[in-house]
Amino acid sequence: MKFEKEAEEIIKLVGGKDNIVSLVHCATRLRFKLKNTSIPNKAELEKMKDVLSVVNSGGQYQVVIGNKVSDYFATIIKKLGLNESSSTEKGEKVSIISMIFETISGAFSPLIPALAGAGMVKALLTVLTSFGLMSDTTSTYAILSAAGNGVFYLLPVFLGITLAKKLGANMFVGGAIGAALLDPSYTALIGAEGIVDFLGVNVKPIDYASSVFPIFVSIFIYYWVDKLLKKIILKDLQLFLVPMFALLIMVPLTVILFGPFGTNVGNIISNSVMWLIERSNLLAGIVLGAGMPFLAIFGLHWGFTPITLQNLNTTGGDPIEGAAVAAVFAQIGIALGLFLKSKKHTQLRSLTGSTSITGILAGVTEPIIYGVILKYRRTIPILAIAGGIGGAICGAFGVTCNAYVFHNIFSAPVYTPFLGYVLGVGTALVIGTILAYFFGLSDEEIKEMEEESKNSVKENMEKELNLEGSKDEKEVEELVSPIKGEQINLSEVDDEVFSSGAVGAGLGIIPEVGEVISPVNGTVTTIFPTKHAIGIVSESGAEILIHIGLNTVELDGKYYEVHINSGDKVVKGQKLVSFDIEGIKSEGYSTVTPVLVTNTSDLKDVIVIENKSINKGNTIIKVVH
Template structure:
């Protein structure tokens, strides 16, 4: 993968650097906050080689890359300087709901910390293993130094959150960090030795332990962001360098100690108590529900929102019960990758299944499985839900707890759970169940037997007929051209699949076979039809016509509709589209090319009429 080239393409397709407010990344995703989401071409991004999926949710425009995300991020940041960019939120800023904004702040603040969370969590897991094996004593200096490496990020979490939250709001990260540091400063923490409270100018100040706390900083920095912007409006520019930090610290540190900090701590405790109560009331049912729906939470990119609750649970010293109930979902995804690897004969799919399974086992990252296999073969989604729900119910019944923070499930993070054996049992239930389903029932709706042959067939003819052939008829009137002549690299390179293209002379697109409408788009310029035998035909009218936003197109069917060969799918204005400067070359490709033994072009280049033979697809059963 050419990371530099991919980075430039992504930046261009999200609307250029001037459309980017901020950019962070997690283990697999680039997380953009855009000034205007409509300026981004999500459809073309998803068709770009190296991009697994585009997810718009939680106030973010998320581009899923996979394991190479950090390298792509470096090149994009080099182009736009987003790590240090203080982008203004002008009038063009994307309007989002309050809920989306909250999720955006939580996700954008925690995502940059996930790598260090994972590293520190592994250090703590390593210490647990070494101590249990008797290779290191808990009172030794070696243990203390390693413990410092594992505990530092969690103990000083308010400072680190100050930095990341401030970057989301585009305010001074160092002032925000100083607010968090004040809660851990020795003079302040020493006040706790005198009793349960103290005072500031006669105002009572509750004394609480803010180490590892999360919610106080989200509230404090959110208010600080409002204060900083206000101060910059009323203070002369020449005085802002020292006046804004001075006034901010004088106001925010006492306010945080008196009101925001205690309120944030209590909010975190209340949420944790509520969630834990529901889980403890019936851990089996709670596990089954959480396990079954967790895939969709991850799919929407909202999964980091539970991290503050997990951190709050761990801060109590009693462990966390949430992560063990979520872990089987990851194990089930790995199981599906393994099952598809064992089932398929397609070399590319086998390589994908094997590599993503290995990556999941070693790193705990399952998004490549999610977007590369599960969403591609939606039959496996049913397997995932069932296997996840069963495994999570088992974890709930066995009472497993997380004792050292880690959000990823891999062979290296297993010791962070207790009892370890019970945790592994729940994971194995999900993994094995998810792996068995594809082996028994296939991984795609196209996994069917060939059409039955007549009993009177000659044996040789019966053997030949086992190679079922599907004919894709021309959906258009016009002129046939080779796919390599399409002025769109996604199609001409056959990244979307093998096929052919037509330059239409009439504005009517017909169904090329019997089947169901599998995919439609809001701009009505493209549509896919899936036949009963699994052949999926994508028809994309014109080049870059998504930019027309539906002008000159009239879609006659909806996603899920049953259609017959020759039914009208879309009508479009040929002259109107050309007048706006767009070419009408229409690629017609088989998006699941890898499932078939051979795809042949049945039509010669030149004129073609609707419903003439266009492509012939052979599948070896």
């Protein structure tokens, strides 16, 4: 068996056989489910030669191995006498609060692009009407307003779909339950004169458009109804009887019981948060501004999303995001401060420059949190200070966010009062920048970077000379793009293991066509059973991983078709895999495809060619052997 000693060491360091419930793997990671995640020795694991990183996320203890993961997996499985379904023991207990937040996160995550995009449309309309460039009485405004409001109005439908999928029930039946609450036959009963009843039971019709909590309660109940129906209905009849009875049961129960209950729960929670804010805007601003990034690290910030949407629906403005916006600009300030500090440190300068731009223009700051702040931990108290002060100012002015948007410069018009917003985010940005510049890096870190920078300049000069003077084609190998699409930097890939470069150097591609070709002449070394990733070794020895989509191992091969076999010799441009882009997206997964050279450390250099739009066959990487 390969890596026998290393496998034994990994088993030992994750807590031994008795601590392991199950083990699966994807293209790069061993995904352990453990009884107790506090037992593993992360520091010692990361010291192992082939271990690139260790991540505890999503209920899995992930040991990142890279292209050797399948060999490690096979050896560990044999030593454990374990397979994916062999254990019936439960893993480490998760608190109810954690489960709730994780479920909320899973329900809202697929909707964030639509919610954020629609929010920006509303922000644009605010600008146009504020400056007199468009009247809110025109048909043009009405059509654009529909573009901005549609996803919010139909939120019960979308949440019915995503939440049912997250829980494991039929997502389209979940969507149908939400749709029933918005059907004109039901909405016509709202405000109707006389008694409204269902089979003699009094009903109080409520407007559920843009609501959150009622559909959450309803779909949670539907999940158990669906399981019960599948137990008592013959399998041959389940196709139509299960959804039929689910709708007959859930829609009346929702309008009679679960909907009003969910509405009351939402109002209680929202009113409680608002009460706290009203008692002390200043204190609430400090807590939200300083604490929101740390909640985001653990995914707990999703717990505020239903409250935010509830506030937007009932009052038209949300003070939670009105204060939390300061945290975003504090993070951007830290990235800017380190960017200005790192004039000679090309790697850090590149990272902080790109992440600060992403934060300013898009409001996406996860690359700053994971790539900068958690790496340079002297910036953590700076984040709390800058965010807390900025949040306090926003809170003192009573700033509210009046549309669901990502916090970036383009969404500025949706905050009121505007002066308080500008002072709050401006203060957070300036304090974050100044403190990060003067205190964000230790003298030792700066000295190490200076040495790395000198070595990097020297190495780059040597490489350029080698590239210009070399006539041996095998010294410089060109990899062509395996997919037609839009190229993005590896740091922009929404997976910290890939974006950190732990697996290898490379880039990401947003596919436009669902077809993968070979980027080199070589041999197919690995085809994962789930078909979502393929490994190739070129004739010159470059080891390449093409990972089609993020977390798509969970699709178990659905939407993928492989056209070659492991061990096949392939030529540059040969079709390897076909995949259904829309099908993958419909399941809530990203199709962003990392293309990586996984044995980067064994090579003289891996040079990524910067492109925007790339066709299959365009050169994307040069490998120097």
